[in-house]
Amino acid sequence: KQEVTQIPAALSVPxxxxxxxxxxxxxxxxxxxxxxxxxxGKGLTSLLLIQSSQREQTSGRLNASLDKSSGRSTLxxxxxxxxxxxxxxxxxxxxxxxxxxxxxxRLLVRP
Amino acid sequence: xxxxxQTPRYLVIGTGKKITLECxxxxxxxxxxxxxxxxxxxxxxxxxxxxxxxxEKGDLSSESTVSRIRTEHFPLTLESARPSHTSQYxxxxxxxxxxxxxxxxxxxxxxxxxxxxx
Numbered sequence: 001k002q003e004v005t006q007i008p009a010a011l012s013v014p015x016x017x018x019x020x021x022x023x024x025x026x027x028x029x030x031x032x033x034x035x036x037x038x039x040x041g042k043g044l045t046s047l048l049l050i051q052s053s054q055r056e057q058t059s060g061r062l063n064a065s066l067d068k069s070s071g072r073s074t075l076x077x078x079x080x081x082x083x084x085x086x087x088x089x090x091x092x093x094x095x096x097x098x099x100x101x102x103x104x105x106r107l108l109v110r111p
Numbered sequence: 112x113x114x115x116x117q118t119p120r121y122l123v124i125g126t127g128k129k130i131t132l133e134c135x136x137x138x139x140x141x142x143x144x145x146x147x148x149x150x151x152x153x154x155x156x157x158x159x160x161x162x163x164x165x166x167e168k169g170d171l172s173s174e175s176t177v178s179r180i181r182t183e184h185f186p187l188t189l190e191s192a193r194p195s196h197t198s199q200y201x202x203x204x205x206x207x208x209x210x211x212x213x214x215x216x217x218x219x220x221x222x223x224x225x226x227x228x229x
Contacts, residue, residue, distance in 0.1 A: 034218060043201055044220040097161045099144055099203065099218050103153040
């Protein structure tokens with residue numbers, strides 16, 4: 001059974017810092033890995049999608065990497081801003097047709 | 112831009128009432144999902160579907176039921192609401208194949224329905 005873990009559970013950093021969020025999964029036979037952002041009480045916004053054949057994806061200040069063989073992904077946020085404060089979730093999709101989420105990392109960027 | 116809609120956004124209802132949460136998408140996606148999320152907690156998959164007339168239970172046991180009669184529509188029903196059903200319900204969809212034929216496809220979420228049962 002696929003399990004997804006995210007560390008740290010919470011992170012507080014001063015504005016301007018570069019930071020790394022981690023995601024690991026137990027079964028490497030995935031189709032893709034997706035990073036989402038969730039603001040309090042809202043739905044999820046897709047940030048980056050990495051196909052199983054890819055190593056990384058970039059969008060603006062965000063960079064996500066995927067090491068499928070070791071079951072790991074990282075989300076790198078450069079020059080963090082207070083507006084980046086949110087919960088960041090990773091999810092994997094595999095042949096089970098499910099989309100399986102980690103428990104998320106709550107990020108607070110202090111002005 | 113995601114075209115997936117959930118209604119209502121907020122619902123307060125009395126115990127014992129039957130309710131249906133609506134989820135519709137206009138992207139022609141085959142796969143659809145329902146998640147339950149308590150405030151500040153993780154998402155739990157309660158139902159999913161990979162096409163018309165297919166529905167499966169997720170990893171979290173739920174007293175709700177779903178149907179998939181049309182590709183674009185995936186409603187969730189609670190026959191008799193209870194206070195323990197108070198939560199946020201999130202719907203998502205994704206296609207089987209990407210435009211390049213890759214099976215790693217992007218999922219999109221609706222804004223959610225916040226349900227309170229009193």
